[in-house]
Amino acid sequence: MSAAFTPIRIGPLTLKNRIIKPATNEGMAPGGVPSKMLVEYHRRVAAGGAALTTVAYCAVSPDGRTFPDQVCLDETSLPHLKVLTDSVHAAGALACAQITHGGCFNFLPQLSTRWPLSASGGFNPVGLMTWRPFKQAMTEVHMDMIAGQFAEAALLAEKAGFDAVEIHMGHGYLLSQFISPMYNKRRDQYGGDAAGRARFPAMVLRRVLDAVGERLAVLCKISVIEGVKKGATAEDSVEVAKVLEAEGAHLLVLSGGMNVESPWQIFGSQLPASVADTVENPVMRWGARLTRLFEPKVKFRPLYLREHSIQVRQAVKMPLTYLGGSKQLADIEQAISDGFDCVAMGRALLQDPNLVNKYEQGSATESGCTSCNECVPSIYAPGGTYCVLNGPNDVKLRNTPAA
Numbered sequence: 001m002s003a004a005f006t007p008i009r010i011g012p013l014t015l016k017n018r019i020i021k022p023a024t025n026e027g028m029a030p031g032g033v034p035s036k037m038l039v040e041y042h043r044r045v046a047a048g049g050a051a052l053t054t055v056a057y058c059a060v061s062p063d064g065r066t067f068p069d070q071v072c073l074d075e076t077s078l079p080h081l082k083v084l085t086d087s088v089h090a091a092g093a094l095a096c097a098q099i100t101h102g103g104c105f106n107f108l109p110q111l112s113t114r115w116p117l118s119a120s121g122g123f124n125p126v127g128l129m130t131w132r133p134f135k136q137a138m139t140e141v142h143m144d145m146i147a148g149q150f151a152e153a154a155l156l157a158e159k160a161g162f163d164a165v166e167i168h169m170g171h172g173y174l175l176s177q178f179i180s181p182m183y184n185k186r187r188d189q190y191g192g193d194a195a196g197r198a199r200f201p202a203m204v205l206r207r208v209l210d211a212v213g214e215r216l217a218v219l220c221k222i223s224v225i226e227g228v229k230k231g232a233t234a235e236d237s238v239e240v241a242k243v244l245e246a247e248g249a250h251l252l253v254l255s256g257g258m259n260v261e262s263p264w265q266i267f268g269s270q271l272p273a274s275v276a277d278t279v280e281n282p283v284m285r286w287g288a289r290l291t292r293l294f295e296p297k298v299k300f301r302p303l304y305l306r307e308h309s310i311q312v313r314q315a316v317k318m319p320l321t322y323l324g325g326s327k328q329l330a331d332i333e334q335a336i337s338d339g340f341d342c343v344a345m346g347r348a349l350l351q352d353p354n355l356v357n358k359y360e361q362g363s364a365t366e367s368g369c370t371s372c373n374e375c376v377p378s379i380y381a382p383g384g385t386y387c388v389l390n391g392p393n394d395v396k397l398r399n400t401p402a403a
């Protein structure tokens, strides 16, 4: 039997195998209310054999959302999320809540401040869409407040029945804005070299570990390479991983790229032109179309983050998850033989949630996912995120609250 199908201990949890479904924004919580479609989506992944399924983007506060249709981890979302975790458990898997704050990356019509929080102040191009073009540098008072919100969200996730939380430190959200040298220009102890830039994310990790770490697995997702000239490199990520390992993270999930500056680095290839059509503001829509013309034309290749992730593997002893372009059974086996403890499959499980069972039973060795990336703009579809090879989801189910 392949090592991919053997159990592994992650903090207080035992995963039944090494395959994780990473967060892929489901678009199934209209008005922030988790729907029956969201439950069904994760139930299918759980029944399909993955050991752990991750509910994407659970904001730690209303200001931490990037869009209004996102789950906020609060008392009102608990009964709905409890239906989801019960359903995942009944189908034989464990459930993880991705806990996060967008910082200056948000498109909310209303925010409690005109100057969204970030590592440093200054011009914020994303804010042009909401007439909030400037961001503010966080003070230590803000840091204490936000770290507390992460801890509180982790406690709520536990109450909702989750087995793990994943602190999002990648892709350009708030904690990634601290890690990134493009965003973090601070001259205090929270800026400077990679270890300094990881100090606030590590502080958040500590507060979450203190809150739930004895009972829940605490994961951190980082971008192992930002993929742009002035962005963080794999060498930076080695330092960040060492800081998070020393702080006691149970597992790191190694992703890549930034939402605004380098989305192709998240997906290993360019997003389709249709992504620009999802931008509501007409000026920004044309801006998005123009920007796309100047993006590097990256061609998808399996395991596209392998070389950079191996640099992190060689530097730390803690459990690591490989993520990025794992589709075929051979990709999973390659990542495990490279020394990664787990493998996350996003688009491949979106295309076929039953793929892990098929691989384990030997009835398939290849995924049907073509890496067309059309699933990315589908996060705004009426039924929520779907694979175009399968067709859209049931809109009625997406509009019915889970509980």
Ligand SMILES: Cc1cc2nc3c(=O)[nH]c(=O)nc-3n(C[C@H](O)[C@H](O)[C@H](O)COP(=O)(O)O)c2cc1C
Pocket: 022, 023, 024, 025, 026, 056, 057, 098, 168, 171, 221, 255, 256, 266, 267, 323, 324, 325, 326, 344, 345, 346, 347, 348, 375, 376, 379, 385
């Ligand atoms: C439709 C879609 C939505 C995504 N949303 C999120 C998200 O909310 N949070 C996150 O951390 N990553 C998100 N991702 C990125 C995935 O977790 C993963 O990094 C990416 O798909 C590459 O992995 P893959 O090659 O296995 O698909 C999303 C990916 C897709 C395809």
